[in-house]
Amino acid sequence: MKLRFSGTGDSGQVPCFGCDCLACQRARLLSCHRREPCCGEIELDGDLILIDAGRMDLAARCERQRPAAILLTHYHADHVQGLLHLRWGRGESIPVYGPKDPQGCADLHKNPGILDFQPGLKPFRPLQLGRLEVTPLPLNHSKPTLGYALSDGVNRLAWLCDTVGLPGATESFLTEWRPHGVVIDATHPDSYIAPRNHNNVAMALEIIERIQPSRAWLTHISHELDADFLATSRTLPEGVELAADGSDILF
Amino acid sequence: MKLRFSGTGDSGQVPCFGCDCLACQRARLLSCHRREPCCGEIELDGDLILIDAGRMDLAARCERQRPAAILLTHYHADHVQGLLHLRWGRGESIPVYGPKDPQGCADLHKNPGILDFQPGLKPFRPLQLGRLEVTPLPLNHSKPTLGYALSDGVNRLAWLCDTVGLPGATESFLTEWRPHGVVIDATHPDSYIAPRNHNNVAMALEIIERIQPSRAWLTHISHELDADFLATSRTLPEGVELAADGSDILF
Numbered sequence: 001m002k003l004r005f006s007g008t009g010d011s012g013q014v015p016c017f018g019c020d021c022l023a024c025q026r027a028r029l030l031s032c033h034r035r036e037p038c039c040g041e042i043e044l045d046g047d048l049i050l051i052d053a054g055r056m057d058l059a060a061r062c063e064r065q066r067p068a069a070i071l072l073t074h075y076h077a078d079h080v081q082g083l084l085h086l087r088w089g090r091g092e093s094i095p096v097y098g099p100k101d102p103q104g105c106a107d108l109h110k111n112p113g114i115l116d117f118q119p120g121l122k123p124f125r126p127l128q129l130g131r132l133e134v135t136p137l138p139l140n141h142s143k144p145t146l147g148y149a150l151s152d153g154v155n156r157l158a159w160l161c162d163t164v165g166l167p168g169a170t171e172s173f174l175t176e177w178r179p180h181g182v183v184i185d186a187t188h189p190d191s192y193i194a195p196r197n198h199n200n201v202a203m204a205l206e207i208i209e210r211i212q213p214s215r216a217w218l219t220h221i222s223h224e225l226d227a228d229f230l231a232t233s234r235t236l237p238e239g240v241e242l243a244a245d246g247s248d249i250l251f
Numbered sequence: 252m253k254l255r256f257s258g259t260g261d262s263g264q265v266p267c268f269g270c271d272c273l274a275c276q277r278a279r280l281l282s283c284h285r286r287e288p289c290c291g292e293i294e295l296d297g298d299l300i301l302i303d304a305g306r307m308d309l310a311a312r313c314e315r316q317r318p319a320a321i322l323l324t325h326y327h328a329d330h331v332q333g334l335l336h337l338r339w340g341r342g343e344s345i346p347v348y349g350p351k352d353p354q355g356c357a358d359l360h361k362n363p364g365i366l367d368f369q370p371g372l373k374p375f376r377p378l379q380l381g382r383l384e385v386t387p388l389p390l391n392h393s394k395p396t397l398g399y400a401l402s403d404g405v406n407r408l409a410w411l412c413d414t415v416g417l418p419g420a421t422e423s424f425l426t427e428w429r430p431h432g433v434v435i436d437a438t439h440p441d442s443y444i445a446p447r448n449h450n451n452v453a454m455a456l457e458i459i460e461r462i463q464p465s466r467a468w469l470t471h472i473s474h475e476l477d478a479d480f481l482a483t484s485r486t487l488p489e490g491v492e493l494a495a496d497g498s499d500i501l502f
Contacts, residue, residue: 013339015314016340016341017310017336017341018342081332085263085307085329085332086268088267090269090270106356
Protein backbone atom coordinates (compact mmCIF):
# COMPACT_ATOMS: atom_id res chain seq x y z
CA MET A 1 0.00 0.00 0.00
CA LYS A 2 1.40 3.38 -1.00
CA LEU A 3 0.15 6.67 0.42
CA ARG A 4 0.80 9.95 -1.35
CA PHE A 5 0.19 13.29 0.33
CA SER A 6 -1.22 15.09 -2.71
CA GLY A 7 -2.15 18.11 -0.60
CA THR A 8 -1.36 19.08 3.00
CA GLY A 9 -2.72 22.62 3.34
CA ASP A 10 -5.84 24.14 4.84
CA SER A 11 -8.54 25.99 2.87
CA GLY A 12 -6.32 29.06 2.40
CA GLN A 13 -3.41 26.94 1.10
CA VAL A 14 0.25 28.00 1.26
CA PRO A 15 1.00 30.55 -0.07
CA CYS A 16 -2.22 32.20 1.05
CA PHE A 17 -3.43 34.82 -1.45
CA GLY A 18 -2.20 38.30 -0.55
CA CYS A 19 -0.19 37.17 2.51
CA ASP A 20 3.40 38.24 3.09
CA CYS A 21 4.24 36.11 6.12
CA LEU A 22 7.55 34.26 5.98
CA ALA A 23 5.89 30.92 5.19
CA CYS A 24 3.97 32.37 2.24
CA GLN A 25 7.04 34.20 0.93
CA ARG A 26 9.05 30.96 1.16
CA ALA A 27 6.36 28.97 -0.66
CA ARG A 28 6.30 31.49 -3.52
CA LEU A 29 10.04 31.08 -3.95
CA LEU A 30 10.34 27.31 -3.36
CA SER A 31 7.52 25.18 -4.70
CA CYS A 32 8.44 22.30 -2.33
CA HIS A 33 6.95 24.43 0.47
CA ARG A 34 3.60 24.99 -1.24
CA ARG A 35 0.56 23.33 0.30
CA GLU A 36 -2.49 22.45 -1.79
CA PRO A 37 -5.84 21.55 -0.17
CA CYS A 38 -5.58 18.52 2.12
CA CYS A 39 -6.00 15.24 0.22
CA GLY A 40 -4.28 11.91 -0.36
CA GLU A 41 -3.94 9.00 -2.74
CA ILE A 42 -3.78 5.31 -1.93
CA GLU A 43 -2.26 2.93 -4.46
CA LEU A 44 -2.89 -0.76 -3.91
CA ASP A 45 -2.69 -3.60 -6.46
CA GLY A 46 -2.50 -1.04 -9.28
CA ASP A 47 -5.70 0.73 -8.21
CA LEU A 48 -5.82 4.41 -7.31
CA ILE A 49 -8.14 5.50 -4.50
CA LEU A 50 -8.40 9.20 -3.73
CA ILE A 51 -9.03 10.61 -0.27
CA ASP A 52 -10.77 13.94 -0.79
CA ALA A 53 -10.89 15.97 -3.97
CA GLY A 54 -10.05 19.59 -3.25
CA ARG A 55 -7.13 19.98 -5.65
CA MET A 56 -7.99 22.33 -8.47
CA ASP A 57 -6.12 20.15 -11.02
CA LEU A 58 -8.01 16.99 -10.11
CA ALA A 59 -9.17 16.25 -13.66
CA ALA A 60 -5.60 16.46 -15.01
CA ARG A 61 -4.44 14.05 -12.27
CA CYS A 62 -7.28 11.65 -13.03
CA GLU A 63 -6.41 11.68 -16.75
CA ARG A 64 -3.04 10.13 -15.86
CA GLN A 65 -4.84 7.38 -13.93
CA ARG A 66 -8.57 7.06 -13.53
CA PRO A 67 -9.39 6.50 -9.83
CA ALA A 68 -11.16 3.28 -8.85
CA ALA A 69 -12.98 5.23 -6.14
CA ILE A 70 -13.01 8.53 -4.26
CA LEU A 71 -13.40 8.67 -0.46
CA LEU A 72 -14.66 12.00 0.86
CA THR A 73 -14.15 13.02 4.47
CA HIS A 74 -16.76 15.80 4.18
CA TYR A 75 -18.31 18.33 1.83
CA HIS A 76 -16.47 21.56 2.68
CA ALA A 77 -15.33 23.18 -0.56
CA ASP A 78 -11.60 22.70 0.03
CA HIS A 79 -12.19 18.93 0.15
CA VAL A 80 -14.50 18.55 -2.87
CA GLN A 81 -14.02 21.57 -5.19
CA GLY A 82 -12.10 19.53 -7.80
CA LEU A 83 -15.27 17.47 -8.36
CA LEU A 84 -17.14 20.54 -9.63
CA HIS A 85 -15.19 20.17 -12.87
CA LEU A 86 -14.27 16.45 -12.91
CA ARG A 87 -17.97 15.45 -12.94
CA TRP A 88 -18.46 16.77 -16.47
CA GLY A 89 -16.03 14.23 -17.92
CA ARG A 90 -16.66 11.20 -20.12
CA GLY A 91 -16.37 7.44 -19.66
CA GLU A 92 -17.29 5.06 -16.85
CA SER A 93 -18.69 6.54 -13.68
CA ILE A 94 -16.44 6.92 -10.63
CA PRO A 95 -17.90 5.72 -7.30
CA VAL A 96 -17.73 8.36 -4.56
CA TYR A 97 -18.09 7.43 -0.88
CA GLY A 98 -18.53 9.81 2.02
CA PRO A 99 -20.61 10.75 5.03
CA LYS A 100 -24.36 11.22 4.86
CA ASP A 101 -24.79 14.92 4.09
CA PRO A 102 -27.91 15.75 2.08
CA GLN A 103 -26.65 19.30 1.48
CA GLY A 104 -23.35 18.20 -0.09
CA CYS A 105 -21.54 21.11 -1.76
CA ALA A 106 -23.07 23.41 -4.38
CA ASP A 107 -25.08 21.31 -6.90
CA LEU A 108 -22.83 18.19 -6.82
CA HIS A 109 -25.62 15.85 -5.71
CA LYS A 110 -28.17 17.40 -8.07
CA ASN A 111 -25.86 17.27 -11.09
CA PRO A 112 -23.37 14.45 -10.42
CA GLY A 113 -22.32 13.86 -14.05
CA ILE A 114 -19.94 10.87 -14.10
CA LEU A 115 -19.69 10.78 -10.29
CA ASP A 116 -21.63 7.92 -8.73
CA PHE A 117 -22.37 9.16 -5.20
CA GLN A 118 -22.99 6.16 -2.97
CA PRO A 119 -25.33 6.20 0.04
CA GLY A 120 -23.76 7.86 3.10
CA LEU A 121 -21.35 5.53 4.90
CA LYS A 122 -22.27 4.21 8.33
CA PRO A 123 -19.68 4.75 11.10
CA PHE A 124 -17.59 1.68 11.91
CA ARG A 125 -19.24 -0.40 9.14
CA PRO A 126 -16.34 -1.47 6.89
CA LEU A 127 -16.38 -1.04 3.12
CA GLN A 128 -14.25 -3.27 0.88
CA LEU A 129 -12.52 -1.64 -2.11
CA GLY A 130 -10.56 -4.46 -3.74
CA ARG A 131 -8.11 -5.58 -1.06
CA LEU A 132 -8.46 -2.34 0.88
CA GLU A 133 -10.73 -2.45 3.91
CA VAL A 134 -12.07 1.00 4.74
CA THR A 135 -13.70 1.63 8.11
CA PRO A 136 -15.45 5.02 8.46
CA LEU A 137 -14.70 6.82 11.75
CA PRO A 138 -16.79 9.77 13.04
CA LEU A 139 -14.80 12.97 13.57
CA ASN A 140 -15.59 16.31 15.28
CA HIS A 141 -16.12 19.05 12.70
CA SER A 142 -18.61 21.72 11.62
CA LYS A 143 -20.11 19.48 8.92
CA PRO A 144 -20.76 15.69 8.98
CA THR A 145 -17.23 14.29 8.70
CA LEU A 146 -15.63 10.85 8.58
CA GLY A 147 -12.04 9.73 9.02
CA TYR A 148 -10.96 6.39 7.59
CA ALA A 149 -9.18 3.36 9.01
CA LEU A 150 -7.46 1.78 5.98
CA SER A 151 -6.07 -1.76 5.98
CA ASP A 152 -4.59 -3.93 3.22
CA GLY A 153 -4.70 -6.94 5.56
CA VAL A 154 -1.18 -6.29 6.86
CA ASN A 155 -0.69 -2.54 7.24
CA ARG A 156 -3.05 -0.23 9.05
CA LEU A 157 -3.33 3.51 8.41
CA ALA A 158 -5.76 5.99 10.00
CA TRP A 159 -6.68 9.23 8.16
CA LEU A 160 -8.15 11.65 10.71
CA CYS A 161 -8.96 14.97 9.08
CA ASP A 162 -10.78 17.40 9.48
CA THR A 163 -11.29 17.16 13.22
CA VAL A 164 -10.92 18.87 16.55
CA GLY A 165 -10.17 16.19 19.14
CA LEU A 166 -11.71 12.79 18.52
CA PRO A 167 -15.12 11.38 19.47
CA GLY A 168 -14.77 8.81 22.27
CA ALA A 169 -15.99 5.93 20.09
CA THR A 170 -13.41 6.73 17.40
CA GLU A 171 -10.57 6.93 19.90
CA SER A 172 -11.66 3.63 21.49
CA PHE A 173 -11.74 1.98 18.05
CA LEU A 174 -8.25 3.25 17.20
CA THR A 175 -6.75 2.29 20.56
CA GLU A 176 -7.87 -1.27 19.94
CA TRP A 177 -7.13 -1.27 16.18
CA ARG A 178 -3.51 -0.11 16.73
CA PRO A 179 -2.72 1.65 13.43
CA HIS A 180 0.88 1.62 12.19
CA GLY A 181 0.43 5.10 10.77
CA VAL A 182 -1.78 8.05 11.65
CA VAL A 183 -2.44 11.14 9.50
CA ILE A 184 -4.10 13.82 11.59
CA ASP A 185 -5.44 17.37 11.39
CA ALA A 186 -3.02 19.87 12.96
CA THR A 187 -4.16 23.08 11.31
CA HIS A 188 -3.22 25.62 13.97
CA PRO A 189 -0.15 26.60 15.98
CA ASP A 190 -0.51 26.17 19.75
CA SER A 191 -1.04 29.92 20.15
CA TYR A 192 -4.47 29.25 18.69
CA ILE A 193 -6.26 28.40 21.93
CA ALA A 194 -9.39 26.21 22.10
CA PRO A 195 -10.01 25.92 18.34
CA ARG A 196 -13.53 24.95 17.32
CA ASN A 197 -13.07 22.92 14.13
CA HIS A 198 -9.43 21.83 13.81
CA ASN A 199 -6.67 20.65 16.14
CA ASN A 200 -3.72 22.76 17.06
CA VAL A 201 -0.38 20.90 17.17
CA ALA A 202 -0.52 20.15 20.91
CA MET A 203 -3.97 18.58 20.57
CA ALA A 204 -2.84 16.45 17.62
CA LEU A 205 0.27 15.29 19.53
CA GLU A 206 -1.82 14.32 22.58
CA ILE A 207 -4.03 12.13 20.38
CA ILE A 208 -0.97 10.54 18.75
CA GLU A 209 0.51 9.89 22.19
CA ARG A 210 -2.65 8.08 23.24
CA ILE A 211 -3.02 5.99 20.04
CA GLN A 212 0.71 5.18 19.85
CA PRO A 213 1.24 4.56 16.13
CA SER A 214 4.78 3.85 14.87
CA ARG A 215 4.62 6.94 12.65
CA ALA A 216 2.36 9.97 12.38
CA TRP A 217 2.00 12.89 10.01
CA LEU A 218 0.44 16.27 10.75
CA THR A 219 -1.62 17.66 7.89
CA HIS A 220 -4.20 20.36 6.91
CA ILE A 221 -1.45 22.80 7.81
CA SER A 222 -2.12 26.54 7.75
CA HIS A 223 0.42 29.16 6.71
CA GLU A 224 0.30 30.36 10.33
CA LEU A 225 1.60 26.96 11.48
CA ASP A 226 4.37 26.92 8.87
CA ALA A 227 5.33 30.46 9.95
CA ASP A 228 5.33 29.34 13.59
CA PHE A 229 7.72 26.44 12.82
CA LEU A 230 9.94 28.84 10.85
CA ALA A 231 10.03 31.34 13.72
CA THR A 232 10.58 28.88 16.57
CA SER A 233 12.57 26.02 14.96
CA ARG A 234 10.24 23.76 16.92
CA THR A 235 10.90 20.02 16.76
CA LEU A 236 8.38 17.20 16.89
CA PRO A 237 8.51 13.92 18.85
CA GLU A 238 10.28 10.97 17.22
CA GLY A 239 8.15 9.34 14.53
CA VAL A 240 6.02 12.46 14.01
CA GLU A 241 6.52 14.86 11.11
CA LEU A 242 4.81 17.59 9.13
CA ALA A 243 3.40 16.07 5.96
CA ALA A 244 4.65 17.61 2.70
CA ASP A 245 2.89 17.89 -0.66
CA GLY A 246 3.95 15.17 -3.08
CA SER A 247 5.70 12.90 -0.58
CA ASP A 248 5.09 9.15 -0.81
CA ILE A 249 4.95 6.69 2.08
CA LEU A 250 5.34 2.97 1.44
CA PHE A 251 3.79 0.59 3.95
CA MET B 252 -10.13 49.52 -22.56
CA LYS B 253 -8.52 46.11 -22.99
CA LEU B 254 -10.47 42.85 -22.89
CA ARG B 255 -8.76 39.55 -22.24
CA PHE B 256 -10.49 36.23 -22.81
CA SER B 257 -9.07 34.43 -19.79
CA GLY B 258 -11.36 31.45 -20.37
CA THR B 259 -13.65 30.49 -23.27
CA GLY B 260 -14.83 26.98 -22.38
CA ASP B 261 -18.00 25.51 -20.93
CA SER B 262 -18.24 23.70 -17.58
CA GLY B 263 -16.51 20.59 -18.98
CA GLN B 264 -13.62 22.64 -20.41
CA VAL B 265 -11.43 21.51 -23.32
CA PRO B 266 -9.96 18.94 -23.03
CA CYS B 267 -12.91 17.37 -21.24
CA PHE B 268 -11.78 14.74 -18.70
CA GLY B 269 -11.77 11.25 -20.22
CA CYS B 270 -12.84 12.38 -23.70
CA ASP B 271 -11.01 11.25 -26.84
CA CYS B 272 -12.80 13.40 -29.43
CA LEU B 273 -10.53 15.19 -31.91
CA ALA B 274 -10.93 18.55 -30.16
CA CYS B 275 -9.90 17.10 -26.79
CA GLN B 276 -6.96 15.21 -28.32
CA ARG B 277 -5.80 18.42 -30.03
CA ALA B 278 -6.09 20.44 -26.81
CA ARG B 279 -3.95 17.89 -24.92
CA LEU B 280 -1.22 18.25 -27.56
CA LEU B 281 -1.44 22.01 -28.19
CA SER B 282 -2.15 24.18 -25.18
CA CYS B 283 -3.36 27.06 -27.41
CA HIS B 284 -6.50 24.98 -28.02
CA ARG B 285 -7.32 24.46 -24.34
CA ARG B 286 -10.41 26.19 -23.00
CA GLU B 287 -10.72 27.09 -19.31
CA PRO B 288 -14.09 28.08 -17.77
CA CYS B 289 -15.64 31.12 -19.45
CA CYS B 290 -14.38 34.39 -17.94
CA GLY B 291 -12.78 37.68 -18.94
CA GLU B 292 -10.66 40.57 -17.71
CA ILE B 293 -11.13 44.27 -18.37
CA GLU B 294 -8.16 46.61 -17.97
CA LEU B 295 -8.93 50.31 -17.85
CA ASP B 296 -6.77 53.12 -16.41
CA GLY B 297 -4.53 50.52 -14.75
CA ASP B 298 -7.42 48.82 -12.93
CA LEU B 299 -8.26 45.16 -13.39
CA ILE B 300 -11.91 44.13 -13.36
CA LEU B 301 -12.74 40.43 -13.62
CA ILE B 302 -15.83 39.08 -15.34
CA ASP B 303 -16.60 35.76 -13.63
CA ALA B 304 -14.26 33.71 -11.50
CA GLY B 305 -14.35 30.07 -12.59
CA ARG B 306 -10.65 29.62 -13.30
CA MET B 307 -9.05 27.28 -10.82
CA ASP B 308 -5.86 29.39 -10.68
CA LEU B 309 -7.70 32.59 -9.82
CA ALA B 310 -5.68 33.31 -6.67
CA ALA B 311 -2.38 33.03 -8.58
CA ARG B 312 -3.71 35.45 -11.22
CA CYS B 313 -4.89 37.89 -8.57
CA GLU B 314 -1.47 37.82 -6.87
CA ARG B 315 0.02 39.33 -10.06
CA GLN B 316 -2.58 42.12 -9.92
CA ARG B 317 -5.25 42.49 -7.29
CA PRO B 318 -8.61 43.11 -9.01
CA ALA B 319 -10.44 46.35 -8.29
CA ALA B 320 -13.73 44.46 -8.60
CA ILE B 321 -15.25 41.17 -9.74
CA LEU B 322 -18.43 41.07 -11.84
CA LEU B 323 -20.32 37.78 -11.69
CA THR B 324 -22.80 36.79 -14.37
CA HIS B 325 -24.29 34.06 -12.16
CA TYR B 326 -23.49 31.52 -9.44
CA HIS B 327 -23.03 28.27 -11.37
CA ALA B 328 -19.83 26.60 -10.18
CA ASP B 329 -17.90 27.03 -13.44
CA HIS B 330 -18.32 30.81 -13.08
CA VAL B 331 -17.43 31.19 -9.39
CA GLN B 332 -15.40 28.15 -8.26
CA GLY B 333 -12.13 30.13 -8.10
CA LEU B 334 -13.67 32.24 -5.32
CA LEU B 335 -13.94 29.19 -3.05
CA HIS B 336 -10.18 29.51 -2.49
CA LEU B 337 -9.51 33.22 -3.20
CA ARG B 338 -11.82 34.27 -0.35
CA TRP B 339 -9.42 32.93 2.30
CA GLY B 340 -6.70 35.43 1.31
CA ARG B 341 -5.37 38.45 3.16
CA GLY B 342 -5.46 42.21 2.63
CA GLU B 343 -8.18 44.62 1.53
CA SER B 344 -11.55 43.19 0.61
CA ILE B 345 -12.48 42.81 -3.06
CA PRO B 346 -15.95 44.03 -4.07
CA VAL B 347 -18.02 41.42 -5.90
CA TYR B 348 -21.06 42.40 -7.96
CA GLY B 349 -23.62 40.06 -9.46
CA PRO B 350 -27.29 39.18 -9.75
CA LYS B 351 -29.55 38.77 -6.75
CA ASP B 352 -29.30 35.07 -5.91
CA PRO B 353 -29.74 34.29 -2.21
CA GLN B 354 -28.55 30.72 -2.77
CA GLY B 355 -25.21 31.74 -4.32
CA CYS B 356 -22.83 28.78 -4.64
CA ALA B 357 -21.80 26.49 -1.77
CA ASP B 358 -21.10 28.60 1.35
CA LEU B 359 -19.69 31.67 -0.45
CA HIS B 360 -22.27 34.08 0.97
CA LYS B 361 -22.10 32.54 4.47
CA ASN B 362 -18.29 32.61 4.60
CA PRO B 363 -17.19 35.40 2.22
CA GLY B 364 -13.70 35.92 3.70
CA ILE B 365 -12.08 38.89 1.88
CA LEU B 366 -14.86 39.00 -0.73
CA ASP B 367 -17.25 41.90 -0.26
CA PHE B 368 -20.47 40.71 -1.91
CA GLN B 369 -22.53 43.75 -2.87
CA PRO B 370 -26.36 43.76 -2.98
CA GLY B 371 -27.75 42.11 -6.12
CA LEU B 372 -27.56 44.42 -9.14
CA LYS B 373 -30.78 45.78 -10.62
CA PRO B 374 -31.28 45.21 -14.35
CA PHE B 375 -30.53 48.25 -16.53
CA ARG B 376 -29.40 50.34 -13.52
CA PRO B 377 -25.79 51.33 -14.32
CA LEU B 378 -22.92 50.87 -11.90
CA GLN B 379 -19.79 53.04 -12.15
CA LEU B 380 -16.40 51.36 -11.57
CA GLY B 381 -13.87 54.14 -12.07
CA ARG B 382 -14.35 55.26 -15.67
CA LEU B 383 -16.13 52.01 -16.62
CA GLU B 384 -19.90 52.19 -16.79
CA VAL B 385 -21.47 48.77 -16.26
CA THR B 386 -25.11 48.19 -17.12
CA PRO B 387 -26.56 44.84 -15.97
CA LEU B 388 -28.66 43.06 -18.60
CA PRO B 389 -31.02 40.16 -17.79
CA LEU B 390 -30.23 36.92 -19.64
CA ASN B 391 -32.11 33.61 -20.09
CA HIS B 392 -30.51 30.86 -18.03
CA SER B 393 -31.29 28.22 -15.41
CA LYS B 394 -30.13 30.47 -12.54
CA PRO B 395 -30.52 34.26 -12.11
CA THR B 396 -28.04 35.60 -14.68
CA LEU B 397 -26.87 39.01 -15.86
CA GLY B 398 -24.92 40.07 -18.91
CA TYR B 399 -23.06 43.39 -18.86
CA ALA B 400 -22.96 46.41 -21.17
CA LEU B 401 -19.51 47.91 -20.59
CA SER B 402 -18.56 51.43 -21.69
CA ASP B 403 -15.45 53.57 -21.11
CA GLY B 404 -17.28 56.60 -22.54
CA VAL B 405 -16.05 55.89 -26.07
CA ASN B 406 -16.11 52.14 -26.67
CA ARG B 407 -19.05 49.87 -25.96
CA LEU B 408 -18.80 46.13 -25.31
CA ALA B 409 -21.61 43.71 -24.42
CA TRP B 410 -20.83 40.47 -22.51
CA LEU B 411 -23.77 38.09 -22.97
CA CYS B 412 -23.08 34.78 -21.29
CA ASP B 413 -24.58 32.39 -20.11
CA THR B 414 -27.80 32.67 -22.10
CA VAL B 415 -30.17 30.98 -24.50
CA GLY B 416 -31.65 33.66 -26.74
CA LEU B 417 -32.09 37.09 -25.18
CA PRO B 418 -34.96 38.56 -23.16
CA GLY B 419 -36.87 41.16 -25.23
CA ALA B 420 -35.88 44.04 -22.92
CA THR B 421 -32.19 43.17 -23.19
CA GLU B 422 -32.32 42.95 -26.97
CA SER B 423 -34.18 46.29 -27.17
CA PHE B 424 -31.54 47.90 -24.96
CA LEU B 425 -28.71 46.55 -27.09
CA THR B 426 -30.32 47.52 -30.40
CA GLU B 427 -30.50 51.09 -29.17
CA TRP B 428 -27.11 51.05 -27.33
CA ARG B 429 -25.27 49.85 -30.48
CA PRO B 430 -22.26 48.03 -28.99
CA HIS B 431 -19.01 47.99 -30.98
CA GLY B 432 -18.25 44.50 -29.70
CA VAL B 433 -20.39 41.59 -28.51
CA VAL B 434 -19.21 38.51 -26.62
CA ILE B 435 -21.92 35.85 -26.65
CA ASP B 436 -22.68 32.34 -25.45
CA ALA B 437 -22.40 29.81 -28.30
CA THR B 438 -21.91 26.59 -26.35
CA HIS B 439 -23.40 24.08 -28.74
CA PRO B 440 -23.03 23.04 -32.39
CA ASP B 441 -26.15 23.53 -34.49
CA SER B 442 -26.88 19.80 -34.32
CA TYR B 443 -27.90 20.51 -30.74
CA ILE B 444 -31.53 21.41 -31.43
CA ALA B 445 -33.61 23.65 -29.13
CA PRO B 446 -31.09 23.93 -26.28
CA ARG B 447 -32.53 24.95 -22.92
CA ASN B 448 -29.75 26.95 -21.25
CA HIS B 449 -27.17 27.96 -23.88
CA ASN B 450 -27.19 29.12 -27.50
CA ASN B 451 -26.06 26.97 -30.36
CA VAL B 452 -24.01 28.78 -33.01
CA ALA B 453 -26.95 29.55 -35.29
CA MET B 454 -28.85 31.17 -32.41
CA ALA B 455 -25.83 33.27 -31.43
CA LEU B 456 -25.30 34.39 -35.05
CA GLU B 457 -28.96 35.42 -35.37
CA ILE B 458 -28.63 37.63 -32.29
CA ILE B 459 -25.39 39.15 -33.62
CA GLU B 460 -27.09 39.81 -36.96
CA ARG B 461 -29.90 41.69 -35.21
CA ILE B 462 -27.62 43.75 -32.91
CA GLN B 463 -25.10 44.50 -35.67
CA PRO B 464 -21.86 45.08 -33.73
CA SER B 465 -18.63 45.71 -35.68
CA ARG B 466 -17.08 42.62 -34.12
CA ALA B 467 -18.36 39.62 -32.18
CA TRP B 468 -16.80 36.68 -30.36
CA LEU B 469 -18.43 33.33 -29.61
CA THR B 470 -17.56 31.95 -26.18
CA HIS B 471 -18.49 29.29 -23.54
CA ILE B 472 -17.48 26.81 -26.21
CA SER B 473 -17.92 23.08 -25.64
CA HIS B 474 -15.56 20.39 -26.90
CA GLU B 475 -18.44 19.24 -29.12
CA LEU B 476 -18.45 22.62 -30.86
CA ASP B 477 -14.67 22.59 -31.34
CA ALA B 478 -14.97 19.06 -32.75
CA ASP B 479 -17.75 20.21 -35.07
CA PHE B 480 -15.58 23.05 -36.44
CA LEU B 481 -12.69 20.60 -36.90
CA ALA B 482 -14.87 18.13 -38.78
CA THR B 483 -16.67 20.60 -41.03
CA SER B 484 -14.10 23.42 -41.57
CA ARG B 485 -17.06 25.73 -41.02
CA THR B 486 -16.47 29.46 -41.46
CA LEU B 487 -18.14 32.33 -39.62
CA PRO B 488 -19.51 35.61 -41.00
CA GLU B 489 -17.07 38.52 -41.35
CA GLY B 490 -16.33 40.16 -38.00
CA VAL B 491 -17.33 37.08 -36.02
CA GLU B 492 -14.82 34.64 -34.54
CA LEU B 493 -14.43 31.92 -31.95
CA ALA B 494 -12.85 33.46 -28.84
CA ALA B 495 -9.58 31.85 -27.72
CA ASP B 496 -8.11 31.59 -24.23
CA GLY B 497 -5.50 34.27 -23.53
CA SER B 498 -6.29 36.51 -26.49
CA ASP B 499 -6.43 40.28 -25.90
CA ILE B 500 -8.70 42.78 -27.66
CA LEU B 501 -7.88 46.47 -27.58
CA PHE B 502 -10.75 48.91 -27.98
